[in-house]
Amino acid sequence: MKVAIIDYNAGNVRSVQFAMQRLGIEAHLTGDAAEIQAAEKVIFPGVGEAxxxxxxxxxxxxxxxxxxLKQPVLGICLGMQLLCRHSEENDTDCLGIIPQEVVRFRPKQGEKIPHMGWNSIRNLGDGLFSPGLEGEYVYFVHSYYVEQGPYTTATTEHVLPFSSALQKDNFYATQFHPEKSGKVGEAILKHFIQL
Structure with a gap:
């Protein structure tokens, strides 16, 4: 299977490549349009500024x-946020694939920002998640979030409930890092590869 990981000068792309290797899949890190278009699955990860x-x-x-892209695409962390319409982070117009807004956490009672560490995923929809993953813990690092809306396929609570996963058509996305989320993250990546 040809899996492309979009290389766009963002942090954390290598850890996604290593996670795919652990699943027995040789994913190619590339910024080449033709390679990305020819892949059966595309992963759009990243840590950085919008x-x-x-x-x-x-x-x-x-x-x-x-x-x-018409094949299944998985946006991770910043990749998920960039699939949305607009981010409050430096007033950025994003890709507009998922018509939702990315906003900054506004802590009320001393909650820490960034939201960093393990938290649970709930209200899971189809696509990336099997029913057995309800309430499981995954790893987050982010200061901005996507509000809940019609494309939300998982929610997490920190300051308020937010979208920890989204899906629209062939575009899937997680705010958390499946590549850093142990067996749960591995199961989610495996689901994506099997789509």
Whole structure:
């Protein structure tokens, strides 16, 4: 199976590649449009800042490449946020694939920001999740979140309930890092590969 991991100058892409290797899949890290388009599955991971990243994608035409992908695509962390319409992080227009907003956590009672560490996923929808994963713990690192909406397929609570996973058509996304979430994350990545 040909799996492409989009290389766009973001942090944390290698750990996704290693997670795929643990599943026995040789995923290729690439910023080449033709390679990305030819892959059977595409992973759009990342740790970074929205505005800089969107500028990088636009300069290389990768924004249009991603918007037009027809195979299953998995956005992770910043990758999930960039699939949305707009981010409050430096007032950034994102890819607009999932018509939802990315907003900054506004802690009320001393909650820590960024939301960092293990937290549970609930209200799981179809797609990436098997029913046995309800309430399981996964690993998060983020200061911005996607509000709950019609494309929410998992929720988590920190400051308030937010979307910890989204899906629209062939685009799947997780705010948490499946590649850092042990056996639960491995099960989610395996589900994605089997879609």
């Amino acid at each position: 505005n800089t990243t969107m500028a990088y994608l636009r300069e290389r035409g990768l924004d249009e490449v991603i918007r037009n």
